[in-house]
Amino acid sequence: MTGTVRCVLAAVGVLGVIGVLAGPVAAAQKRPPGVPPGEVAIPVAGKTDVATSNGPLRVLAPHGPFGSARAVIVMVSQGPRTTVRLKVTGVGRTAAGRTFGAHLHTGPCVAGDGAAAGPHYNTDVINGHKPVRVDHEREIWLDFTVGPSGAATASTAVRFVPRPGDRAVVVHEHATDHHGTAGARLACLPLSWD
Incomplete structure (x- = not known):
């Protein structure tokens, strides 16, 4: 040297x-x-909470494209903001190119029982605000379009933190319209939030 x-x-x-x-x-x-x-x-950053779920989608409607599908969801809240990411794989090839609505619901995910998931998680309803507004700012919407490989991803960020409980991310038959509706409930993934 x-x-x-x-x-x-x-x-x-x-x-x-x-x-x-x-x-x-x-x-x-x-x-x-x-x-x-x-x-x-x-x-030090504000309090951070994380909830994840990973596994097969539970079928709510027989003979749909989600019989062999799996999903991973990660929900992270920090302060008053929540970010959610969803990845779905193994969707039937006949669904390639289709867009499905997906939303956080208030109840649990029970195979074969779409009604158990309850309505969409809506902050106006939860907090008793009237009139109730339905949009992507007061609900968690995760619409996704299935690719040729049978996979899809979605993400969103909202300015609220869901209250604790056993919830469901429900996959619907159609893309979400401006009224928040997306048709029949096809599948769900459980998500527990403490």
Whole structure:
């Protein structure tokens, strides 16, 4: 190793140590109210909750394209915002190119019993607001279009956090219209939110 390389490495090491020491000192000098002198305030994000479900879709209507389908859903809330991602695989090839509505419902997912899932989870209904508005801001809509391989994905973000409970993500026969309707209930995936 040449003398020049050693000098450069030593300088980089010294600058690194200065940076490590200077960072907390600078932070302590601009500490928020309530943080004692000599201590560093570390910002922490708001509470985060995560719910996931992964498995075969439960069939609600016989002879549909979801008999062999599986799904994964991940729902993450942080502060007043919730992000939801859905991936469906194994949908029958005859459904390629079709769009299906999918929504979070208030009740559980019970194979063969679409009514058990209850209505859509709607924040106006849950909070007793009138008139009840039905849209993608007050409900979780995850419409998806099936690709040639039988797979589809969907995601959405809303400005609310669902209340705890056993819920269902229900797949409907048609794409969701502007009234929030999407036809018959074909399949569902359970999702528990604590």
